[in-house]
Amino acid sequence: MIRSLAQRKKMKVRLSYLALVPFLVFFMFPLYWMLITSFKTDTEITSLKGIPLIIQSKPTLAHYKKIFFEEKLPLWFKNSFIVTGLVTLITMAISISAAYALTRMRFFGSQPLGIGTFLTYLVPPTLLFIPFYKVVGSLGLLNTKWSLLFIYPTATVPFCTWILIGYFSAIPRQLDEAAFVDGASYFQMLTRVFLPVATPGLIAATMFAFTVSWANFLYPLAYIYRHDEQVLTAGIYTSLIKGDVYFWGELMAAALVASVPVVVLFAFLMDYYIAGLTQGTIK
Amino acid sequence: MELNRAAGEQSRNVNLLSKLRSRRFIGYWMVLPLVVLIIGLVVYPFFYSILLSFQNKAETKFVGLKNYQRLIRYGTFWLVVGNSFRFTLTAVFFKATLGLMLALILNNLPFKGQRIWRGVSLIPWVMPLALSSLGWWWIFEPTHSALDWVLVQLGSTPKPWLSNPFWARIGCIITNIWFGTPFFMIMYLAGLKSIPRSLYEVAEIDGARALQRFRYVTFPMLGKLIAITVMFSTIVTFANFDIVWILTHGGPRYTTHMFGTYAFNIGIETGHLPRGAAIALFMFPVLGISAFFILRNIARGET
Numbered sequence: 001m002i003r004s005l006a007q008r009k010k011m012k013v014r015l016s017y018l019a020l021v022p023f024l025v026f027f028m029f030p031l032y033w034m035l036i037t038s039f040k041t042d043t044e045i046t047s048l049k050g051i052p053l054i055i056q057s058k059p060t061l062a063h064y065k066k067i068f069f070e071e072k073l074p075l076w077f078k079n080s081f082i083v084t085g086l087v088t089l090i091t092m093a094i095s096i097s098a099a100y101a102l103t104r105m106r107f108f109g110s111q112p113l114g115i116g117t118f119l120t121y122l123v124p125p126t127l128l129f130i131p132f133y134k135v136v137g138s139l140g141l142l143n144t145k146w147s148l149l150f151i152y153p154t155a156t157v158p159f160c161t162w163i164l165i166g167y168f169s170a171i172p173r174q175l176d177e178a179a180f181v182d183g184a185s186y187f188q189m190l191t192r193v194f195l196p197v198a199t200p201g202l203i204a205a206t207m208f209a210f211t212v213s214w215a216n217f218l219y220p221l222a223y224i225y226r227h228d229e230q231v232l233t234a235g236i237y238t239s240l241i242k243g244d245v246y247f248w249g250e251l252m253a254a255a256l257v258a259s260v261p262v263v264v265l266f267a268f269l270m271d272y273y274i275a276g277l278t279q280g281t282i283k
Numbered sequence: 284m285e286l287n288r289a290a291g292e293q294s295r296n297v298n299l300l301s302k303l304r305s306r307r308f309i310g311y312w313m314v315l316p317l318v319v320l321i322i323g324l325v326v327y328p329f330f331y332s333i334l335l336s337f338q339n340k341a342e343t344k345f346v347g348l349k350n351y352q353r354l355i356r357y358g359t360f361w362l363v364v365g366n367s368f369r370f371t372l373t374a375v376f377f378k379a380t381l382g383l384m385l386a387l388i389l390n391n392l393p394f395k396g397q398r399i400w401r402g403v404s405l406i407p408w409v410m411p412l413a414l415s416s417l418g419w420w421w422i423f424e425p426t427h428s429a430l431d432w433v434l435v436q437l438g439s440t441p442k443p444w445l446s447n448p449f450w451a452r453i454g455c456i457i458t459n460i461w462f463g464t465p466f467f468m469i470m471y472l473a474g475l476k477s478i479p480r481s482l483y484e485v486a487e488i489d490g491a492r493a494l495q496r497f498r499y500v501t502f503p504m505l506g507k508l509i510a511i512t513v514m515f516s517t518i519v520t521f522a523n524f525d526i527v528w529i530l531t532h533g534g535p536r537y538t539t540h541m542f543g544t545y546a547f548n549i550g551i552e553t554g555h556l557p558r559g560a561a562i563a564l565f566m567f568p569v570l571g572i573s574a575f576f577i578l579r580n581i582a583r584g585e586t
Contacts, residue, residue, distance in 0.1 A: 259410045
């Protein structure tokens with residue numbers, strides 16, 4: 001039996017969708033179970049007859065009300081936004097300036113610095129969190145959210161600089177020359193030529209800085225013990241678990257709500273992020 | 284005379300000023316914040332960490348290699364070493380394999396479907412890991428485990444997730460695979476798109492079947508990318524903290540600790556910062572080797 005090319009193609013697509021199903025079930029199940037749990041009553045959560053796929057009794061908003069009005073979730077949200085926002089600003093300022101210099105001005109040490117920047121990106125948080133503890137302590141910032149402003153950039157700046165170097169170096173040099181002939185200064189060239197042309201790169205780098213700062217768990221857990229100074233990730237973990245009694249409904253509701261900003265960001269700008277992530281390695 | 288000297292000074296000043304404004308100097312000014320950050324917050328802490336690891340608990344005197352010697356003599360430390368390697372090798376293997384399968388599947392889909400499902404598949408990786416780990420913790424909860432419920436429906440038996448060393452390790456690995464597979468998918472998918480169509484056409488004319496096309500076109504073309512992605516993931520997986528900390532806190536009885544969590548336990552929780560620093564530094568060889576291979580493979584070696 002000889003099937004037409006079109007038929008074969010259709011078949012291939014159908015089979016691919018079929019093969020996709022187990023992956024989607026694996027990826028979505030935890031989120032679904034979290035979502036379902038967050039709407040269940042405490043009685044149903046602790047009932048041994050609970051079923052992870054459906055809500056059996058009437059759904060409730062009690063857990064959400066509790067985390068917003070009785071727990072410190074709004075405060076942690078505020079702290080997370082302050083820290084993430086400032087870190088993103090600091091990161092972009094440092095990265096844009098460094099990436100611009102590294103791509104357009106050859107000077108002594110510019111090449112090793114480029115490689116050094118990349119190597120720094122490969123340093124994971126767990127390697128240096130203990131000396132950071134001393135650094136934060138000597139700055140007198142232990143137990144405050146401001147400590148994170150110093151530490152998070154170590155995780156965000158190197159990769160953002162790396163992403164931007166990729167985008168900046170793709171800008172044709174003729175553009176610089178044209179701008180120079182017109183009498184543009186370095187700064188004007190950066191703001192009038194580079195930044196507008198490399199906007200996708202700026203978006204990717206900003207997203208990276210935002211997500212990394214928003215998601216970090218180790219640093220706030222290690223340096224901040226006061227609930228009022230805590231950010232979302234560590235705050236939810238340290239405050240909503242009380243002794244041996246777990247408030248699963250509240251925990252799941254809080255974990256989902258705290259993920260919303262990042263997920264929304266990705267829902268709209270994912271393509272930029274993927275392009276930025278992959279452009280450095282695929283060439 | 285006087286006038287001349289003043290003029291000379293002025294021209295020297297102008298010279299200096301124009302020098303400071305020159306290409307080279309502007310370059311230095313612009314990278315200064317980055318250099319300060321790298322030296323002040325990465326290089327310095329790294330060497331400080333080595334220094335710290337040679338001190339006693341109170342950080343009052345140097346004790347040489349004692350912290351390292353103590354660790355090597357602890358059975359717990361070797362558990363940590365074993366776990367870290369087992370965890371990394373297993374998780375990276377599954378992530379790389381499943382990620383490749385997923386990328387190949389998605390690559391077959393028409394443009395619109397591909398965009399949507401690629402986005403959906405990316406959610407586990409986008410969501411903050413500490414928060415999704417809380418969800419997995421709930422999935423593995425002994426009396427209300429959703430996974431056990433599924434297993435029972437499928438005719439299997441409940442498993443002692445998180446309370447038995449073997450199953451606790453499996454639980455951590457599953458969570459890591461869930462989190463990391465999308466990253467591999469996204470890298471591979473970008474790689475697949477960069478393979479020229481013509482190669483497949485030639486292969487097809489030569490009569491290569493789907494499996495052969497994969498074996499002789501796709502796989503070799505992705506080779507370098509696979510290597511880089513695996514090395515990247517090795518670093519991140521090896522240095523993992525969030526999953527183990529949230530799911531098991533290193534337990535039961537220290538059997539699931541990895542370098543990161545054990546360093547936190549000893550360094551921060553019990554307050555022995557020097558020994559914590561020593562534990563973390565044990566990660567360095569693996570990280571260094573991975574970094575070396577990434578750097579050697581990366582296309583944009585020089586900037």
